[in-house]
Amino acid sequence: MKVAGEHYRTIWPEAGGQVNGSQMVAIIDQTQLPHRFQTLRVDNVAGMVNAIKTMQVRGAPLIGAAAAYGMALAANADAGEPALKQAAHELLTSRPTAVNLAWAVDRMLQVLLALPESERSASAWREAAAICDEDVAINQAIGQHGLAMLRPMAETLKRPLNILTHCNAGWLATVDWGTALSPIYAAHDAGLPLHVWVDETRPRNQGASLTAWELQQHGVPHTVISDNAGGHLMQHGQVDCVIVGADRVTASGDVCNKIGTYLKALAAFDNRVPFYAAVPTPTIDWSMTDGLREIPIEERDADEVAYMTGMAADGSMQTVRVIPAGSAAANPAFDVTPARLMTGIITERGICPPGELQRMIKESNP
Ligand code: MRU
Numbered sequence: 001m002k003v004a005g006e007h008y009r010t011i012w013p014e015a016g017g018q019v020n021g022s023q024m025v026a027i028i029d030q031t032q033l034p035h036r037f038q039t040l041r042v043d044n045v046a047g048m049v050n051a052i053k054t055m056q057v058r059g060a061p062l063i064g065a066a067a068a069y070g071m072a073l074a075a076n077a078d079a080g081e082p083a084l085k086q087a088a089h090e091l092l093t094s095r096p097t098a099v100n101l102a103w104a105v106d107r108m109l110q111v112l113l114a115l116p117e118s119e120r121s122a123s124a125w126r127e128a129a130a131i132c133d134e135d136v137a138i139n140q141a142i143g144q145h146g147l148a149m150l151r152p153m154a155e156t157l158k159r160p161l162n163i164l165t166h167c168n169a170g171w172l173a174t175v176d177w178g179t180a181l182s183p184i185y186a187a188h189d190a191g192l193p194l195h196v197w198v199d200e201t202r203p204r205n206q207g208a209s210l211t212a213w214e215l216q217q218h219g220v221p222h223t224v225i226s227d228n229a230g231g232h233l234m235q236h237g238q239v240d241c242v243i244v245g246a247d248r249v250t251a252s253g254d255v256c257n258k259i260g261t262y263l264k265a266l267a268a269f270d271n272r273v274p275f276y277a278a279v280p281t282p283t284i285d286w287s288m289t290d291g292l293r294e295i296p297i298e299e300r301d302a303d304e305v306a307y308m309t310g311m312a313a314d315g316s317m318q319t320v321r322v323i324p325a326g327s328a329a330a331n332p333a334f335d336v337t338p339a340r341l342m343t344g345i346i347t348e349r350g351i352c353p354p355g356e357l358q359r360m361i362k363e364s365n366p
Helices: 045-053 060-077 081-092 099-113 117-155 181-189 206-218 230-235 261-270 354-363
Strands: 011-014 024-028 039-042 161-165 194-199 222-225 241-244 248-250 255-258 275-278 307-311 317-321 334-337 344-347 350-352
Touching (some): 039 045, 045 060, 060 081, 060 099, 060 117, 081 099, 099 117, 117 161, 117 344, 117 350, 206 222, 241 261, 255 261, 261 334, 350 354
Parallel strands (some): 161 194, 194 222, 241 275, 275 344
Antiparallel strands (some): 011 024, 024 039, 248 255, 255 334, 307 317, 344 350
């Protein structure tokens, strides 16, 4: 997608790193958005682990791509089996909830360990690039399936279609295009009049900081709302459809996504508002069927709840405490929306009710 008219992906290899004079990886530092657009260079696996932990890169598909490039950086330094397995372990434990991370690390390990050591480094960069290209193609396809679903909704209205989204499942959460925002970009580009309600998404404010920034860059009409406003808007007919992303989806269609998604699904169910998750198939964990019991939920630092950071009137970045000194805070970062509350799942292979994922994947063309 474009930033000030220039095309960017969220992650890309760059020549000239410090390790063996070989490649390094460039990322967009998402902790600086929406106030500053800054890119960073990462030249070792510890740097990539840190970028994932601190959420300089975040969003399930991008975490997978970053982990793949983390493995390539590890192979630059030492392509022996013990070193690669150690790098895989460090990456796997950097954030627990998004299954894309484990998927990408496993795929890299499988490819690399099957090769002689001398071929692993070059192959690692090729495989990481392939994972990124596949992510872009998947997300474009999700956009087209989503557009086909949104078009008839929009055509029955004499006003713009109102779509609500939670967190950031746009291009910043992927390599390009996004998942939940891909149908929105496709619909906007196809000329469908639409407007997006953007949940702020406390405590990290991915909606307010990242989704709003992305939509603004692309010229999509949007309004940022507090996390508590969605139910009220649904009760008053101001939301036609909800589209969210996902960090892990079970074979039975339970959707794990950013904390607060479940509450929006409950409100949508009560108000008969269609509720969709946009899900690349690498985000489906076929080994799980009970999302509530089986999906590990990341517990992040309570300070993310206790403090807020933003830009002051003089342009400086300031962090302020928003809860009383001495009050405890807790920060579960994801929740699980049971399949029964979802209308459908939009994948690159098509759209289906949540309980029919397996059948759809079997019957659709890859
Ligand atoms: O904690 P984050 O910002 O990594 O969480 C991201 C989300 O929950 C997204 O909605 C999800 O990863 C889908 S991204 C395409």
